[in-house]
Amino acid sequence: MNGTDMEEIPFQRVKTRRKKSHCPPGVPLTTIACEDEFDCKELESLFQSYNLKLEQTSTLKGLAVLIFMASTLAVVELLSGPSLTISKGSHPVHCIIFVSLFIVTNVKYLQVTQLTQIVNLTLLFGFTFSFLCCPFSLGALGLEPPTSPEQGMWQLILVTFVAYALLPVRTLLAVVFGVLVSISHTIVTATSVTAKTQKLWRTLVANTVLFTSVNLSGLFVRMLTERAQRKAFLQARNCIEERLRMEDENEKQ
Secondary structure (H helix, E strand, C coil): CCHHHHCCCCCCCCCEEECHHHCCCCCCCCCCCCCEEECCHHHHHHHHHHCHHHHHHHHHHHHHHHHHHHHHHHHHHHHHCCCCCHHHHHHHHHHHHHHHHHHHHCCCCCCHHHHHHHHHHHHHHHHHHHHHCCCCCCHHHCCCCCCCCCCCHHHHHHHHHHHHHCCCCCHHHHHHHHHHHHHHHHHHHHHHCCCCHHHHHHHHHHHHHHHHHHHHHHHHHHHHHHHHHHHHHHHHHHHHHHHHHHHHHHHHC
């Protein structure tokens, strides 16, 4: 065996870096959390495959929460009375959609691209579910009683936190989702709710504080989860590296 064959080929040291391309221009990195990624593209691809099972399980948990919430609200709306409301028609439809996505996700062999498409659909229908939970006023048409500015708040807060904590989407996409949900509820409440101006503004301010809190807490949870997953992956890689290095030294001896 030649001396060159006996030489040990060192493993490439990798580090994580910020995805500056995913941050809006002009915004410092300390104000918005963008994902970390590995400098080596092959290692990043390997991490995505390694993390696929965890992301699949997390997506199933998120869909289970959405299914339980939509089905419970559908039953409550059906038992509330014969009056026609927007939520009474939307909740059963969204429940069926979330169940279908759950069945598609719960397969043994799932590719990264397939999971990405499922998660994007979940986020899309999660937004439509949240938007239809907003306090639309059909009282003028005599279809339902007047709405209150607090209507739909806990549903929107729960869906927003699920998007941050359980759905494996990009951080910037989760932030956009949370902001759109908050703005949609605020606009619909300000234009649809018939209440005293002073009382309405107080409620809008309180709703804004709640939306801001859930977005910040969800962002914090996402950052910690992402970094913990990458740290566990690097630890597993280092263990494999040390084992291969010891095997190579034993062969040389």
